[in-house]
Each structure stands twice: as C-alpha cells, then as structure tokens.
Amino acid sequence: MTTRPPVARSRTTWQRRAVLRAIETAPCHLAADEIHRRLQRGRRRIGLATVYRALEAFVREGVVESVHIGDGRVRYGLAARHHDHLVCLTCGAWEPLEECPVPAASGGLPSGFAVTGHRLEVFGYCARCREADR
Amino acid sequence: MTTRPPVARSRTTWQRRAVLRAIETAPCHLAADEIHRRLQRGRRRIGLATVYRALEAFVREGVVESVHIGDGRVRYGLAARHHDHLVCLTCGAWEPLEECPVPAASGGLPSGFAVTGHRLEVFGYCARCREADR
DNA sequence: TGCGATTTGAGAATCATTCTCAATTACGAT
DNA sequence: ATCGTAATTGAGAATGATTCTCAAATCGCA
Numbered sequence: 001m002t003t004r005p006p007v008a009r010s011r012t013t014w015q016r017r018a019v020l021r022a023i024e025t026a027p028c029h030l031a032a033d034e035i036h037r038r039l040q041r042g043r044r045r046i047g048l049a050t051v052y053r054a055l056e057a058f059v060r061e062g063v064v065e066s067v068h069i070g071d072g073r074v075r076y077g078l079a080a081r082h083h084d085h086l087v088c089l090t091c092g093a094w095e096p097l098e099e100c101p102v103p104a105a106s107g108g109l110p111s112g113f114a115v116t117g118h119r120l121e122v123f124g125y126c127a128r129c130r131e132a133d134r
Numbered sequence: 135m136t137t138r139p140p141v142a143r144s145r146t147t148w149q150r151r152a153v154l155r156a157i158e159t160a161p162c163h164l165a166a167d168e169i170h171r172r173l174q175r176g177r178r179r180i181g182l183a184t185v186y187r188a189l190e191a192f193v194r195e196g197v198v199e200s201v202h203i204g205d206g207r208v209r210y211g212l213a214a215r216h217h218d219h220l221v222c223l224t225c226g227a228w229e230p231l232e233e234c235p236v237p238a239a240s241g242g243l244p245s246g247f248a249v250t251g252h253r254l255e256v257f258g259y260c261a262r263c264r265e266a267d268r
Numbered sequence: 269t270g271c272g273a274t275t276t277g278a279g280a281a282t283c284a285t286t287c288t289c290a291a292t293t294a295c296g297a298t
Numbered sequence: 299a300t301c302g303t304a305a306t307t308g309a310g311a312a313t314g315a316t317t318c319t320c321a322a323a324t325c326g327c328a
Contacts, residue, residue, distance in 0.1 A: 011274060011325055032316080047277040052316065060223075068202045068253075072285075073315060086247060098242030101235055102254065108232030112261025113220060119202075120236065120254045127246025145294050145305055166285080181308040186285065206316075207284060 010057055015046050019054040020063070028096065029067050029075035029085075067119055069094045084120040090129035097122060144191055149180050153188040154197070162230065163201050163209035163219075201253055203228045218254040224263035231256060 022035045030038075036051045055076050058064035065079045069087050077083075084097040102118045109115065125133075156169045164172075170185045189210050192198035199213045203221050211217075218231040236252045243249065 013275065013324075015276070033314095045277085047279095049278080049317075050276055053275075086243065088247075089250065095244070102256070109220065109256075110229070110261070112264065113222075113258055114264060115256055115258040116223065117258070118254060118256045120252060122236070122243075122249055122252045124247055124249040124251070127244070130246065130248060143295095143305080147294075147306065149307075179308085181310095183286075183309080184307055187306080 010061065014044070015050050016054045016057070018042065018046060019051055020058065023058075023064060023076055023078055026077070029077035031073045031075050033073075035076070062116065065117060065119070067121070069121060070123075079117065082117070084122065086122050086124070088126040088129055089123055090125055090133070093126060094121075144195065148178070149184050150188045150191070152176065152180060153185055154192065157192075157198060157210055157212055160211070163211035165207045165209050167207075169210070196250065199251060199253070201255070203255060204257075213251070216251075218256065220256050220258070222260035222263055223257055224259055227260060228255075 018039055019035060022038050023030060032051050032055060033048070035055075036046065036048045039046045039051070055064060055066075059066055059076070063079055064076050065082060066074045066076050067085060068074060069085055069092075071092060082100070084100055084102075085094045086097050087094045097120075100120070102120055152173055153169060156172050157164060166185050166189060167182065169189075170180065170182045173180045173185070189198060189200075193200055193210070196213055198210050199216060200208045200210050201219060202208060203219055203226075205226060216234070218234055218236075219228045220231050221228045231254075234254070236254055
C-alpha cells in the first residue's frame with residue numbers, strides 16, 4: 001500500500017460554522033467586513049483575519065463563490081445559490097440576474113480544461129438613472 | 135434654444151494617448167502598474183496616478199473594459215477587442231476565451247435597464263495542473 | 269486522554285487604488 | 299498667435315481591503 005504525504009485537512013471550528021451560517025442566511029452576496037460586522041453581534045468575537053481565512057477555505061472547497069460588482073471589494077455567497085449580477089454604472093446599484101447564460105457555453109475551451117464555475121457581471125444603466133439623466 | 139450646463143469635457147494629452155497606445159499594443163489585458171512600467175521606458179515620465187485617471191476616463195467613455203482574473207488587481211483592455219477569460223484555480227494562469235456566451239442572454243433583465251457590457255471569468259483547472267495533481 | 273498539526277486573534281504589514289494641491293497644459297474664444 | 303479658464307498632471311500622502319506574523323488556543327486522530 002502506498003503512503004500519502006500528509007495533506008492539510010480543513011478543520012471545523014465554531015468560527016467557520018458562523019461564517020458559513022452568515023452567508024447562508026444573507027439575502028445576497030456579502031463582503032468580508034459585512035460578514036465580520038454581523039458576527040460581532042454574537043456573544044463570541046471573531047477576528048476579521050479569521051473571516052478572510054474561512055472565506056478562502058470555503059472558496060477553495062467550492063462551497064462559496066466570490067463576485068466583483070465593481071466597488072473595490074469582493075463579495076461572497078453560497079455556490080449552491082449561484083447567480084450573476086446586473087450592475088448600474090451610474091449609481092452602482094446591483095441586483096441578482098434571473099437567468100444565467102454561461103453554462104450553455106462549452107465551445108471554445110482548450111481541451112483538458114475542467115470548468116468548475118464562473119463569475120459574470122452585466123453592466124449598464126438602470127431605469128432610475130436613465131430617467132434622472134434625461 | 136436651451137443652454138446646457140457646462141459639461142466637463144475630456145481632454146487629449148500625450149499621457150492619455152500613451153496609456154491608450156500601451157493598451158492597444160498589448161497582447162492581452164494589462165494591470166495599471168504594468169501599463170505604468172511600460173510607459174517608464176519612454177523618455178517622458180508618467181505618474182501612476184495619471185495612468186489610473188486615464189484608465190478611469192477611458193472606461194467611463196466605453197473605450198476600455200476592465201477584468202478581474204482573481205489576483206487582487208484590475209486589468210484593462212480595448213473594449214473593441216472584448217473577450218472573456220479562462221482562469222486556472224490552481225496555478226492562476228489565464229487565457230482569452232474564444233467564444234463569448236453572454237450577448238445572447240437578454241432574458242431575465244428588469245425592464246428599463248440598458249446593457250452596455252459585461253465581464254465574465256470562467257474558472258476551473260487547466261490540463262497541466264490536472265496532470266500534475268494526479 | 270495526549271499530542272501534533274491546524275486555527276485563531278490582534279495588530280502590523282502589504283498592496284492596489286484614490287486623494288490632495290500646487291503647477292502645468294489643452295483648447296475654445298478673442 | 300494669445301488669453302483665460304477649467305481640466306490635467308505629478309509626487310507623495312492617505313485610504314481601504316486583504317494578507318501576514320506569531321504566540322496561544324483548539325481540533326481530532328491515535
């Protein structure tokens with residue numbers, strides 16, 4: 001039998017459970033500091049660095065996905081509830097997109113590449129801003 | 135006849151021409167500091183802040199598009215040469231995608247939203263990393 | 269229960285990006 | 299060609315998100 005090199009296993013801590021629960025119960029994708037702020041409401045404190053480490057681990061494991069809506073911070077949501085976003089270039093407001101056009105596209109990929117996910121943001125101008133700009 | 139409020143007009147400076155030329159002549163999307171570094175090779179120096187301001191102006195005008203491949207920095211490319219990217223989660227390597235699946239998707243948009251563009255990154259594992267990981 | 273590897277917390281460090289402000293420059297009008 | 303004025307620039311400071319450091323606390327298998 002072969003001996004495997006000791007692989008770093010991910011551990012379950014109450015901090016990681018709390019981070020995951022915050023993401024699960026959120027209405028939409030959250031930034032790291034938003035997650036951190038929500039967790040301060042609990043009785044036990046969690047460090048911001050721990051939140052970042054938990055997010056990194058969850059993303060690596062494929063449980064959580066990250067999105068960039070355009071302000072400078074990364075937001076996180078459950079991969080199982082994947083959705084893309086529509087972002088207004090004027091006011092910065094964003095909202096989930098109902099349909100996801102990407103999975104259908106499997107053409108044009110180099111052979112041997114195994115797709116696990118994607119990140120899509122659609123840009124434009126929302127009705128409100130177009131109205132205000134007339 | 136109506137009088138329009140004085141709108142800030144964008145001016146053409148040799149700095150902005152240089153930034154745009156750097157993007158035009160690049161083989162793929164560039165980060166701000168990569169553009170800045172390339173421009174240092176010329177005889178006249180350009181400040182990094184100026185590069186950022188030029189990029190901001192070009193993006194606002196729709197001449198340049200930005201992408202986020204996942205390391206912490208934003209990259210820029212000509213909007214007229216739009217393409218999405220394929221990113222390896224293991225090694226971080228990225229390459230342009232041939233086909234763009236997004237324009238076809240017009241369903242699920244809220245009425246009144248005018249789409250001007252999008253940003254898409256497809257994630258997964260490249261052939262080389264899958265090979266090395268066996 | 270005991271031990272070793274992983275995780276945590278707090279703050280320092282890093283890194284990309286934005287801001288400040290005085291000096292310079294573009295460009296429509298004269 | 300020259301003016302006047304608002305836009306732009308450069309250098310460095312400031313900001314803000316994210317990552318790193320390291321000793322102490324924990325997790326989970328033996």
